[in-house]
Amino acid sequence: AQSVTQLGSHVSVSEGALVLLRCNYSSSVPPYLFWYVQYPNQGLQLLLKYTSAATLVKGINGFEAEFKKSETSFHLTKPSAHMSDAAEYFCAVRGGENNLFFGTGTRLTVIP
């Protein structure tokens, strides 16, 4: 079975500061990992995904994530936060199942 833990339900950063959103996974098979973003009253939009090709994955809007098997982690980072990055972020894992398993989400606030 698969599961995801997102550390920190709320994260606040200053505009221009580093964004780091943490995700740890558990999987009995080699996982595929995803980060989605959800803006208010909208559906989820894919930021990036790890499909075993490269451990450092670059996504949209300047975000990237690194798959670390030894740490069972897939943390999301962005060097410089923008006001428009304020949203809820979900990490998800898939491996051997029909569906994605999502974390409980991290709400990112960007302080001007």
Add this chain to the structure above:
Amino acid sequence: GAGVSQSPSNKVTEKGKDVELRCDPISGHTALYWYRQSLGQGLEFLIYFQGNSAPDKSGLPSDRFSAERTGGSVSTLTIQRTQQEDSAVYLCASSLRFVETDTQYFGPGTRLTVL
């Protein structure tokens, strides 16, 4: 092109009533998923359709929940005898194929409130 659409966007109903939620996937996508997003619980999988295969209903929380997909396209999620704990945002997603690495594209959701 057009994304996943869902209707209605909001639904308020009384306890005990039946509701139907509709999902129009992206044209040509063979896989369709329903998830439920509840406050503080993240997203939980409900049901999955792939082509003409039998659906994976393993996530449905009770027999009051059912779903169908007609003609391999539009899907309807039905909740019978709604309860207050059914209040949530119901999200539909579709992907081009049933491949684990395929991106699931999500609709905007239907917010269900059971009074």
